[in-house]
Amino acid sequence: MNASTASGGSPRPPAHSTPEALGAGSIIVDPVHPSGPAEQVRSQLAALIHGGVLPANAKLPTVRQLAGDLRLAAGTVAKAYRELEAAGLVRTGRAAGTRVNPGRGLAEPALIEAQVFARAAQAAGLNLEQAQGLLAVGWDRTGT
Incomplete structure (x- = not known):
């Protein structure tokens, strides 16, 4: 830690x-x-x-x-x-x-995709806050 x-x-x-x-x-x-x-x-x-x-x-x-x-x-x-x-x-x-508690982990595919996104954001020079903002925009655009 x-x-x-x-x-x-x-x-x-x-x-x-x-x-x-x-x-x-x-x-x-x-x-x-x-x-x-x-x-x-x-x-x-x-x-x-x-x-x-x-x-x-x-x-x-x-x-x-x-x-x-x-x-x-x-x-x-x-x-x-x-x-x-x-x-x-x-x-x-x-x-x-x-x-x-059991049963609280996300499906493995979601974690893998999150890691792919994190690597892409880091490669683009984004910090964590900027990446979270970008994810929020993407979330909003999915219509859910």
Whole structure:
């Protein structure tokens, strides 16, 4: 898991969590992003779950561990976990910790297409925000 830049733009060193908890995924919190840190953590974890990076029954780091890794308040991460649980993406048990609920990953073809799009956007020199904007335009044009 990698943390982003701290306030003032100085880079943060990578923050690591247990490999079994987040696999190849990473969470980046941008302190100046308008959505706020809890929403950034929630949306990125949701994407990792939907994308299959965090498979069914994968154990997430404890709230304290992830908060420490990302240099966030524990309440911020707890809020993200509560929202993931309310959405049915994870379940929390005292002894078992927080785990990904089965059946929440997207079909493999959607993930493959997302990776193709991401590579094309990067090759075109787009940043993540620009690529997300482009995806939103494409989404709107599909008529759904």
